[in-house]
Amino acid sequence: MNLGNLDSLNFFYPELILLGGILLVVISDISLKGLRVRINPLLTLAALLLALFYTLQTDHGSAMTLFEGMLALDNFALYFKVFLLVAGILVLLGSLHSEELASVHQGEFHALLLAVTLGMLLMANSAHLVMLYLSLELVSLTSYIMVGYLRSDRLSNEASMKYILFGAVSTGAMLYGFSLLYGMTGSLDLFAIRDALLAQEVVGFNQVTLVLVVVLTTAGFGFKTAAVPFHFWCPDVYTGAPTPVTAFLSVAPKAAGFAILVRFFLGGLSQPSGEQWAFISGIDWPLVLIAVSVMTMTLGNIAALTQNNLKRMLAYSSIAHAGYILMGAVLLTGTGLKAMLVYLFVYLFMNLGAFFVVTVIFNSEKTFELQDYNGMFRRSPFLAVAMSIFLLSLIGIPPFAGFLGKLYIFGAVIDQGLYWFALVGALNAAVAAFYYMRVMKHMILENDDRPPTPLRISTLNVALLVLLLVPNILLIVFWSPIDRWTANSITLFGGL
């Protein structure tokens, strides 16, 4: 079903609310001098919660396109909208008591957070190359500014500079790929592109062009998801950015990147046939993506082994996790797609949790170095235990949620008979266990000579940590709603 512009507005409330929220925050920031510090976070939180409420209210029935085919509203998009709004809320709460951000004026930060969330919602929805490009740029431009938010800090500036140069080049390459695809198919609408590709025989010169298109567009999506070989910006940017922003970047734009990757490759370059997707003949792009996935997790894990800066280590770890998530997407099955969604969902809580502990420790210790985490267990048992649970979850140790994600991913891979692929993943998980355990060893086993001074944590931060711990511990028991929800969410417009 294609809806016109006016009819579409009924399904566009979450985005409209975020748009209103941005304007309100900007206005309150310039007009309310004394109150703005209190009011801005509340306004932002209200906008995000209201948007989440309306997203959950949206009819889950039939898939349709909005605004004359610009946006696709299907269960897949709804999953990502809920995911991204929850990520936005958690990061907002995590940024409130952060010493890094407290030093600079925070009004723009809240407006930017809303803008980047709006961009990501549109990204998850887009079904048209123009929309895809515009939403991707909206997310990119705002996140460049968020990374460089600490204006007087050398690291933050440098990170932002590297981010924008890498970002501009890879989106430029992606755009060139889009232009070639437009030339091949004569359309910018993803579903029309697929029909045009199916109608013609992709051989000879066309095949070369299609290979070029796949490589160039992978550059754009690979940049957003931080997949090898487009990951070079990731460790530097994650280290230099303010920690709440790093936490945000490692989860939300990455997830949105996976959403458009799936939408572009499965919605645009393959066709559904029964339970499986068949890719358009001419190029074996799933094999390209499998290679990318293997390289991504291996390189991420091996590089993380030697890092002594917690933020840098978690940056490489998030690269590795992008590899695991990609494992689900390249299988071209409903099971694989579902596994990817489950993994993303648990990744949200474990990764945000780990970064949030780093934020809290930085608040009082002003350090990201692993050596300074020595004896943390004696100083704050709660923090050390919380960090251990997040890290064990990231490894995928059974009682915690991370295990659920790994189980689904490896299960889906083995389902397809790709045993070597599953084996590479499992070996990687074993390597990853080493560097996560190393952090736990420093926090719990190693003590320094100084007498342990208790670490002060604000009540809000304790509450947020508990909020993040609960899904990590309980998801394994109450996994059936997640299972149902993700099974529902794999319906793509014009797809399975």
Next chain:
Amino acid sequence: MIELKYFLLISAFLFSLGVFGVLTRRNAVNVLMGVELILNSANLNLVAFSRYSSVGIDGQMFAVFVIVVAAAEVAVALAIVLTLYRVLNTVNLDRADVLKR
């Protein structure tokens, strides 16, 4: 009438020139100029394809959007270059190397 292939050749040349500029220049502003070449090569492709086929003006519309977004991108990039200059007193990218260890 000039054939389509000449436009495509020029745009491929511009794209390569842009990538070459990005890879070889050490001055941040020069790198940004390389990025502009990449974006404009895509624009040229889009407009040429749209002009030489009977599929409507989608491509030209896309190109207009790209031009606007490119302007916004350069505005943000130059602002970041400026703040980097305030901290480092240079826009040479080789000097921005604190994060690489």
